[in-house]
Amino acid sequence: MLELKGINVHYGSTQVLWDVSMSVGRGEIVSVMGPNGSGKSTVLKAAMGLKKASSGAVILNGTDLQGKSATTRPRQGMSIVLERRRLFPRMSVRENILLGAFTRPQKDARRAFDEVLDTLPDLKPHLNATAGKLSGGQQQMVAIARGLMADPRVLLMDEPFLGLSPIMVKTVSGIMKSINERGVAILFNEQNAKLSFALSHRGYLLESGRVVLSGSGEEMLDHPEVKRVYLGVGAAAK
């Protein structure tokens, strides 16, 4: 349903993505894993149109989105949960969530709001709280709720576990699974190989802006290179 084809991205004269091709099928959870600075966030930003690719195509359900602005993409069925949550800290949780429906008529927004709270019931007691006062994990839930308000078929999640406690990591990965079970495909990035590939149906390994490996979550976890470099398996025996 979402395809990135031969994406090249530059910041100024520096190229940071090289011929990146990825796909996300209907109902899949797909991860982009790689070290710091390998270009994971840039992949998601290019998919969402927040960073313009120098060349290549972003295709969503057969429509080429290249050249169409980020603001049109929620209507096409794609939304993004940005890194570090990017909430409006002085606004209430309710206001932050409702912002996610800016492209939808009010009646649809109200219905979407109720559905989103069914998916994330833990937010109900906090709707009138100031977003900036919530814990990191709760803020991540608000960011996910905001992303869901556009009723996406594909949800992009930029480092959804960043800075969360192990318990909140479990909670958020559970939320991702339940969103996915409701028919939403997810493309997310994460630096931790185990977390990335254990949660995803398929994954990509990105190094220095290039896809160097891809496969099912299990294949990725079992790959000798992933094991050696990213899981530290074997190193301890020496």
Ligand SMILES: Nc1ncnc2c1ncn2[C@@H]1O[C@H](COP(=O)(O)OP(=O)(O)OP(=O)(O)O)[C@@H](O)[C@H]1O
């Ligand atoms: N706005 C920007 N201007 C210039 N260079 C940038 C900008 N954003 C990212 N870069 C560079 O592009 C490269 C890829 O960055 P990106 O944030 O996509 O990597 P990442 O894998 O998501 O890293 P991290 O895990 O640290 O978030 C890095 O070398 C980074 O320094």
